[in-house]
Amino acid sequence: MEILGMYPTWYVPYIGSGWVMGITGTIHILASHTSIGAAFLFALLETKAYREGKPWLLDYIRRYGIFLLIFSYIWGSVTGPGIWYSTTVASPRGISGLIHNFVWVWATEWVFFVTEVIGVYALVYTIGKIDAKTHLKLTWLFAIASLETLLLIIGILSFMMWPGGDRWYRTGSVLDGFYNLNIFAQMSMRAAFMCVAAAIVGSIVVAGVKDRAQRTEIARFIAKMGGVGLVALIPLFFWYVQTLPPNAKIILAARLPAYTPQLLIGILATTAFYLVWLAWKPTWLPGPVAAAMTAFLLLFGLWPEERARESLRKPYVAGQYIYGNQVISRDVPGKGVRSEIPAMREHGLLALHPFVPADLKEITPQNRLEAGRVIAAIACSNCHSLEKTGLLRPLPAKFGGTTDPRVVRAFLDGPLYTGAIPYMPAIPLSEKERDALAYFIAHSSEGPATLSAVKPKSPEIR
Amino acid sequence: MNSSSHADLGSILNLLRDPVGIPAPPVLFQWLMVFTWAIHIVFVNLVLGGAALAIAGYLRREDPLWGRLSRAMTQVTKVALSLAIVVGVAPLLFTQVIYDPMWYASNVLSAAWVMGFIYALGLGYTCWFIFSFRNKEGAGAAELLWAVAAILLFALNGFVMHVLSVQSILPAKWLEWYAPQGVPDMSGLKVHAFSFPRFAFFFAAAAAGTGIFLLAYADYFGPRRDFPAPYREFCRRIGWQWARWGFLAQSILAVLWFAGVERAVARPFLWITLLTLLAILLLLWNRKPESLVGKGYVAQSIFVFYALIVGIAREEIRLGALLPLGYDPMTYKVNLDLSSTLLFFTTFLGVGGIGLAFLLAMLWQAGRTEGTYVAGKTVARLSNYALAIVLIWIAVFFGVGITVWVRNFH
Numbered sequence: 010m011e012i013l014g015m016y017p018t019w020y021v022p023y024i025g026s027g028w029v030m031g032i033t034g035t036i037h038i039l040a041s042h043t044s045i046g047a048a049f050l051f052a053l054l055e056t057k058a059y060r061e062g063k064p065w066l067l068d069y070i071r072r073y074g075i076f077l078l079i080f081s082y083i084w085g086s087v088t089g090p091g092i093w094y095s096t097t098v099a100s101p102r103g104i105s106g107l108i109h110n111f112v113w114v115w116a117t118e119w120v121f122f123v124t125e126v127i128g129v130y131a132l133v134y135t136i137g138k139i140d141a142k143t144h145l146k147l148t149w150l151f152a153i154a155s156l157e158t159l160l161l162i163i164g165i166l167s168f169m170m171w172p173g174g175d176r177w178y179r180t181g182s183v184l185d186g187f188y189n190l191n192i193f194a195q196m197s198m199r200a201a202f203m204c205v206a207a208a209i210v211g212s213i214v215v216a217g218v219k220d221r222a223q224r225t226e227i228a229r230f231i232a233k234m235g236g237v238g239l240v241a242l243i244p245l246f247f248w249y250v251q252t253l254p255p256n257a258k259i260i261l262a263a264r265l266p267a268y269t270p271q272l273l274i275g276i277l278a279t280t281a282f283y284l285v286w287l288a289w290k291p292t293w294l295p296g297p298v299a300a301a302m303t304a305f306l307l308l309f310g311l312w313p314e315e316r317a318r319e320s321l322r323k324p325y326v327a328g329q330y331i332y333g334n335q336v337i338s339r340d341v342p343g344k345g346v347r348s349e350i351p352a353m354r355e356h357g358l359l360a361l362h363p364f365v366p367a368d369l370k371e372i373t374p375q376n377r378l379e380a381g382r383v384i385a386a387i388a389c390s391n392c393h394s395l396e397k398t399g400l401l402r403p404l405p406a407k408f409g410g411t412t413d414p415r416v417v418r419a420f421l422d423g424p425l426y427t428g429a430i431p432y433m434p435a436i437p438l439s440e441k442e443r444d445a446l447a448y449f450i451a452h453s454s455e456g457p458a459t460l461s462a463v464k465p466k467s468p469e470i471r
Numbered sequence: 472m473n474s475s476s477h478a479d480l481g482s483i484l485n486l487l488r489d490p491v492g493i494p495a496p497p498v499l500f501q502w503l504m505v506f507t508w509a510i511h512i513v514f515v516n517l518v519l520g521g522a523a524l525a526i527a528g529y530l531r532r533e534d535p536l537w538g539r540l541s542r543a544m545t546q547v548t549k550v551a552l553s554l555a556i557v558v559g560v561a562p563l564l565f566t567q568v569i570y571d572p573m574w575y576a577s578n579v580l581s582a583a584w585v586m587g588f589i590y591a592l593g594l595g596y597t598c599w600f601i602f603s604f605r606n607k608e609g610a611g612a613a614e615l616l617w618a619v620a621a622i623l624l625f626a627l628n629g630f631v632m633h634v635l636s637v638q639s640i641l642p643a644k645w646l647e648w649y650a651p652q653g654v655p656d657m658s659g660l661k662v663h664a665f666s667f668p669r670f671a672f673f674f675a676a677a678a679a680g681t682g683i684f685l686l687a688y689a690d691y692f693g694p695r696r697d698f699p700a701p702y703r704e705f706c707r708r709i710g711w712q713w714a715r716w717g718f719l720a721q722s723i724l725a726v727l728w729f730a731g732v733e734r735a736v737a738r739p740f741l742w743i744t745l746l747t748l749l750a751i752l753l754l755l756w757n758r759k760p761e762s763l764v765g766k767g768y769v770a771q772s773i774f775v776f777y778a779l780i781v782g783i784a785r786e787e788i789r790l791g792a793l794l795p796l797g798y799d800p801m802t803y804k805v806n807l808d809l810s811s812t813l814l815f816f817t818t819f820l821g822v823g824g825i826g827l828a829f830l831l832a833m834l835w836q837a838g839r840t841e842g843t844y845v846a847g848k849t850v851a852r853l854s855n856y857a858l859a860i861v862l863i864w865i866a867v868f869f870g871v872g873i874t875v876w877v878r879n880f881h
Contacts, residue, residue: 012483012486013486014486014487014488014489014490014572016575016576016579017576017579017645017649017655017657018579018655018657019578019579019582019583019657019658019659020657020658027584029586033586033589035595070516079597079600082553082594083593083597083600084593084597086553086556086557087556087589087592087593087596088589088593089560090556090559090560090563090589091586091589091590091593093563093567094578094586095583095586096587096588097567097574097575097578097579097585098578098579098582098585098586098659099582101575101578101579102489105489105567105571105575106489106491108489108567108571109489109491109493109568109569109571110491110494111810111811112494112500112565112568112811112817113494113495113808113811113814113815114811114814115564116503116561116564116565116819117814117815117818117819119557119560119564120560120815120818120819120822120823121818121822122557122560122824123557123558123827124559124826124827124830125824126553127554127827127830127831127834128830130550130553131830131834133831135833135837135844137617137833137836137843138834138837138843138844139843139844139845139846140843140844140846142843142846143833143845143846143850143851146854146855146857146858147830147833147854149858150826150829150830150857150858150861151852153858153861153862153865154822154826154861156865157861157864157865157868160865160868170805173879173880174879180524181491181808182808183494183808183810184810184811184871184875185875185879187811187872188871188872188875188876188879190876190879190880192872192876193709193872193876237881280554289726298742301487339492341491343806344490344491344492344806345490345492345806346490346804347490347493361488363483363487364645364646364649364650364655365650365655366646366650366653366654368653368654369653377478379654382770383655386655386657411511417622425572433614452731471507
């Protein structure tokens with residue numbers, strides 16, 4: 010019998026490992042996007058300072074640069090590998106698939122990343138200490154290197170959504186996977202967002218500029234940059250939607266929270282209002298208001314966006330060939346990869362999983378609950394909390410809180426077994442496994458709200 | 472995992488490999504992994520040792536020389552930490568390419584610690600940044616708390632990385648750790664393996680590496696009048712002391728570490744590590760600090776080379792644990808992808824070579840100049856080439872990209 014290349018499972022009660030990834034990713038996105046946008050802001054401002062003879066602009070760059078070192082280069086550079094770490098523990102085969110397809114792309118990004126990190130220290134700490142022309146070139150080098158990190162990572166992120174057609178599956182070529190249908194739309198959208206992020210975070214530093222005339226000039230400059238980004242975001246978003254896979258469009262239309270359009274419009278309007286205010290009344294800009302606007306962008310802009318992007322990918326985590334539950338869902342002849350669904354259909358999940366203890370390979374009435382718990386953790390927990398009050402699409406609630414295993418079984422036997430629902434994986438469990446999973450889910454809906462209700466039972470008890 | 476026989480374990484380890492394969496021969500990734508790890512660990516050494524020295528100096532800051540050294544090392548640690556993180560991305564990447572089963576399994580088993588590592592690193596980094604703003608002349612004792620918090624968090628990070636490394640080479644125990652008594656524990660809250668000599672070895676390396684760095688630091692600032700001779704001599708003397716004791720401790724810990732390695736006597740790089748350590752010790756012990764004037768760069772180069780030897784020894788230990796089980800990274804399935812291989816190596820040599828050459832040459836010269844530094848012809852040319860190469864890179868990126876995209880989707 011074959012064995013699937015599955016790893017142990019990490020389960021985080023209530024929020025699931027998905028939220029851990031999401032939180033880390035959201036922090037990283039704000040920090041990294043701000044950094045790249047700010048790099049271009051620095052380059053443009055410094056060019057202005059150089060051409061118009063306004064050295065005081067350099068003081069703003071230096072202060073924003075130091076702020077950026079903390080904001081982006083501590084938390085951004087820590088949460089960058091943090092995304093790797095969080096996906097490693099939450100979705101090891103997902104990150105593995107991406108790493109093994111795109112290792113050289115990531116390695117190339119690393120070259121620019123090194124240039125960027127050395128560049129930002131050089132930029133900040135040599136202002137006023139090296140000749141103006143050399144410093145200007147250094148700033149442009151930093152900006153372009155920063156942009157190149159974005160260009161590279163977007164190819165991988167957009168591949169996560171889908172390759173865009175059949176070609177990559179046939180050729181396995183990195184070029185076909187990297188330059189997928191979604192890449193340029195996502196790239197432009199993110200570039201526009203960077204301008205917005207750099208302007209809003211930069212306004213925190215603007216708030217500290219004492220000279221009114223200088224503050225006004227800088228504020229209007231960054232407000233203009235943010236405004237251009239914000240206006241561009243709207244058509245680019247529609248282009249982005251056009252390049253999504255069919256399953257994502259179904260989710261977008263039917264599965265996102267009902268308030269999503271209102272939320273999007275609200276965020277755009279608030280941001281536009283803020284930028285207009287920044288340009289119109291820059292002298293009235295308390296630091297806390299600017300900081301609050303940054304927090305607003307993080308909590309109401311990026312967090313829902315990240316959650317939505319994660320939802321749109323469902324049921325896959327990478328390239329529409331790896332499911333969220335780590336099972337390989339289709340053949341990729343170009344890479345010699347074979348779908349694991351037929352093997353699962355034949356043998357079930359537990360029998361093929363190398364990290365399932367021998368006692369659980371065979372389901373008995375005695376170990377049925379424990380087997381159900383393990384199946385739920387392996388097959389469902391990447392997208393669902395297992396507790397009825399969990400925050401990540403709680404599994405018991407998805408079945409209406411039913412305590413009747415037969416109701417759950419009907420779903421497991423039908424749409425889930427065949428993969429008939431576009432945003433759910435096909436999970437062809439064996440008869441006994443479906444029985445155990447149904448029993449576990451029904452049990453989770455009973456009495457106590459926590460998974461501890463079905464905490465592991467020691468072998469002696471069993 | 473359900474069988475204790477080596478053959479079964481080996482076949483499962485091989486099954487855990489990513490089915491996609493790798494885009495170039497595994498030996499390339501192995502060498503890149505070892506090489507970038509060596510550079511990474513040199514900066515890690517400087518973070519741990521530099522932070523410790525900054526704290527030691529802060530405690531003696533009544534003495535102006537110690538106070539100045541403390542402030543200098545605070546800044547050095549700050550930059551070294553950034554570089555340790557950014558350089559560390561590369562070995563982390565390449566490890567996942569050829570040792571994915573080991574790395575992923577080990578990480579998931581202690582997943583909560585893995586995530587703790589990230590946030591502890593961010594927190595420690597932030598604390599150190601705050602300390603770097605506060606460590607000024609006349610600063611009060613309370614500021615030290617930031618530094619102490621930071622170094623404890625850095626040590627915790629070292630502990631987590633150590634545990635993950637050791638766990639990764641003990642695959643026979645993974646299932647027992649994951650499902651003690653047959654019940655899976657999915658909390659990721661436990662750590663399962665620890666080797667004190669191996670862990671402590673890298674802290675001793677931090678002392679040695681920081682000592683060696685100080686020798687180069689004292690030489691580097693030689694031309695600057697605002698770095699007077701007494702301060703530089705002081706730095707050299709402290710560097711010499713830290714290097715001597717650091718290498719001595721490393722030698723003892725290396726013997727203890729290697730003694731616990733299976734068939735250690737048959738592993739050449741363990742011997743080479745020990746012999747290098749003894750040779751460096753002998754050199755340092757027979758010299759006085761004043762005889763090291765002008766030799767700082769040579770010493771620094773030797774230390775980087777020594778870190779590379781340790782990296783190879785570490786790889787030898789890993790292979791020694793995995794090969795007998797039937798896991799050989801050299802047998803990883805290769806799906807050759809020339810375009811992305813070319814992308815990396817041209818960028819590595821072009822951007823990495825010229826872009827970094829400009830930045831480093833400019834920083835090197837500016838750092839040795841009092842007052843405003845004006846770039847000479849060579850640095851000015853390098854800056855132009857660096858800008859040209861990143862712009863050409865973008866043109867190629869979009870040229871190839873649009874061609875492929877149009878071909879595939881229109």
